[in-house]
Amino acid sequence: MDAARQARQERKEELLRELAEICVEEQVEEGVFLETPHFSIIERAAAHLGRQLSRQAQERAAREVAAQCEARVACPTCGALCDVRTENRLITSGDGPVEMTETVADCRSCRRSFFPSARSDGTG
Numbered sequence: 617m618d619a620a621r622q623a624r625q626e627r628k629e630e631l632l633r634e635l636a637e638i639c640v641e642e643q644v645e646e647g648v649f650l651e652t653p654h655f656s657i658i659e660r661a662a663a664h665l666g667r668q669l670s671r672q673a674q675e676r677a678a679r680e681v682a683a684q685c686e687a688r689v690a691c692p693t694c695g696a697l698c699d700v701r702t703e704n705r706l707i708t709s710g711d712g713p714v715e716m717t718e719t720v721a722d723c724r725s726c727r728r729s730f731f732p733s734a735r736s737d738g739t740g
């Protein structure tokens with residue numbers, strides 16, 4: 617593992633520990649530990665945190681995919697170069713609502729919109 621990757625891994629562990637700490641702080645505030653809680657309560661709070669992280673990671677990854685798209689792409693119908701813009705759309709992921717960033721291009725000649733994908737072989 618190179619130094620940058622090692623540092624990233626350590627930072628991730630540090631942030632995950634910090635998130636776990638915040639999760640427990642919230643539970644303390646809610647009085648969860650005034651009596652010994654059933655483990656399902658602890659598990660539910662942890663799973664909720666995991667879903668929040670998942671949604672954040674999905675949104676960020678969607679933005680990255682959109683950022684990889686060319687600024688102008690050829691219309692699949694007429695071949696004219698069209699400007700690409702981004703649009704946000706709320707989708708429901710397995711972990712709850714996620715604001716997806718998508719790339720959209722409008723062809724003035726064809727009067728249609730299409731959804732270009734990232735730089736690739738064009739099959740996406």
Ligand SMILES: [Zn+2]
Nearest residue numbers: 691694723726
């Ligand atoms: Zn066109």
